[in-house]
Amino acid sequence: MNKENNIGRKIKEARQLMGYTQEELAEKAEMDSKHLSKIENGLHLPSYNTLKKLSAILNFNLENSEIISGNKKIDKSIYLRSIKILNSAKNDEEMKYYYMLLKIGQKGLSLK
Numbered sequence: 001m002n003k004e005n006n007i008g009r010k011i012k013e014a015r016q017l018m019g020y021t022q023e024e025l026a027e028k029a030e031m032d033s034k035h036l037s038k039i040e041n042g043l044h045l046p047s048y049n050t051l052k053k054l055s056a057i058l059n060f061n062l063e064n065s066e067i068i069s070g071n072k073k074i075d076k077s078i079y080l081r082s083i084k085i086l087n088s089a090k091n092d093e094e095m096k097y098y099y100m101l102l103k104i105g106q107k108g109l110s111l112k
Helices: 006-018 022-028 033-040 048-058 076-087 092-110
Strands: none
Touching: 006 022, 006 033, 006 048, 022 033, 022 048, 048 076, 076 092
C-alpha cells in the first residue's frame, strides 16, 4: 500500500519543511512516534482526527485537501467516508481490500 499512499509522504515532507523530527511532531500531535512513522511510510492511513491535529501543527489546510490529493480538489464528505471505511478494517488484509475497492470507486468517479 505504501507506493499508492501519498498522504504519508506529504505529511513527511511538511514535517521536514517545518524542521520537526518524527519524535517532536508525534509529541506535539499527542501520538506515538512509531504510529507516525507507519503513517509516513504509507503503512497506516491517519484517522481524520489525527489528520486534523497534524494539519494544525504543520499548517496545512484540510479543507483544500492538498495534503490528501495533491492539487486535485476532493469532496470532504467522500474523504471522511473513505477514512471511516479504512479505519473499520480489522486487519491489514481487510484494509488492503477496502483500499482496493475505494481506488476502483475513485477511478469510476473520475471517468464521469
